[in-house]
Amino acid sequence: MEENLEKIIEAVNVSYIYQTKYQKTKALSEVNCSFERGKVYAITGKSGSGKSTFLSLLAGLDVPTEGMLAVEGQDMRKMNRDAYRLNRASVIYQAFHLFPLLTVMENVMFPMELQHVAAKEAKARAQEYLAKVGLPETLYKKMPGMISGGEQQRVAIARAIAAGGEILLADEPTGNLDSQNEKVIVDLLCKLAHEDNYAVIVVTHNEAVAAAADVVYGMSDGVLSVVRE
Ligand SMILES: Nc1ncnc2c1ncn2[C@@H]1O[C@H](COP(=O)(O)OP(=O)(O)O)[C@@H](O)[C@H]1O
Numbered sequence: 511m512e513e514n515l516e517k518i519i520e521a522v523n524v525s526y527i528y529q530t531k532y533q534k535t536k537a538l539s540e541v542n543c544s545f546e547r548g549k550v551y552a553i554t555g556k557s558g559s560g561k562s563t564f565l566s567l568l569a570g571l572d573v574p575t576e577g578m579l580a581v582e583g584q585d586m587r588k589m590n591r592d593a594y595r596l597n598r599a600s601v602i603y604q605a606f607h608l609f610p611l612l613t614v615m616e617n618v619m620f621p622m623e624l625q626h627v628a629a630k631e632a633k634a635r636a637q638e639y640l641a642k643v644g645l646p647e648t649l650y651k652k653m654p655g656m657i658s659g660g661e662q663q664r665v666a667i668a669r670a671i672a673a674g675g676e677i678l679l680a681d682e683p684t685g686n687l688d689s690q691n692e693k694v695i696v697d698l699l700c701k702l703a704h705e706d707n708y709a710v711i712v713v714t715h716n717e718a719v720a721a722a723a724d725v726v727y728g729m730s731d732g733v734l735s736v737v738r739e
Pocket residue numbers: 528529530535536537555556557558559560561562563564
């Protein structure tokens with residue numbers, strides 16, 4: 511069988527169980543799917559269907575209870591997941607999650623500082639990423655609380671790409687935005703996949719976001735199916 515070089519993550523019979531003292535919840539049930547570079551994937555489904563659980567496994571925050579997640583063919587269990595989270599996969603959230611006491615520029619420089627990139631280079635690269643997401647230079651020295659939600663989400667995306675990874679994960683990234691800003695963010699995520707070859711995986715309730723995706727998966731009671739590909 512020919513290897514698909516664009517395939518970056520593969521889920522093989524992935525199940526996940528939350529176990530508390532009193533109960534077990536099967537949040538994911540034998541999920542099989544794969545993700546390629548250069549495409550936008552939407553994962554849709556009702557609240558409580560397992561979308562965020564799946565995204566956190568893809569982000570390397572936890573490992574499947576059963577089954578396997580492979581990154582470029584390597585079992586995530588056998589990988590250094592801290593390095594994976596730092597260097598390869600970044601998560602964008604509905605509530606942006608920027609550092610409130612750092613400027614826009616400092617937020618984008620932050621992942622590069624963790625990677626010990628020299629300050630001068632980090633600053634130059636941060637400017638490049640902020641330009642890529644279309645943020646005006648007049649906002650670079652502002653605190654996140656002083657800019658709009660749509661602008662904050664663009665900063666969060668710039669920070670995510672600053673880490674240098676090829677996997678962008680987003681959990682309801684437009685959930686706090688009006689339809690105009692929603693379109694800006696969706697267009698940006700599509701551009702990152704189609705022009706810069708990121709694998710973009712977006713959990714969303716939003717029809718417009720799903721419509722813009724190349725592949726749509728549906729999650730229902732922890733079971734994943736293909737809606738459109
Ligand atoms: N930390 C947790 N502990 C126990 N159960 C959880 C936890 N997080 C989520 N769940 C349960 O797992 C299921 C899937 O949740 P989640 O992945 O958050 O769904 P979604 O993102 O689609 O709303 C739900 O039944 C939820 O109640």
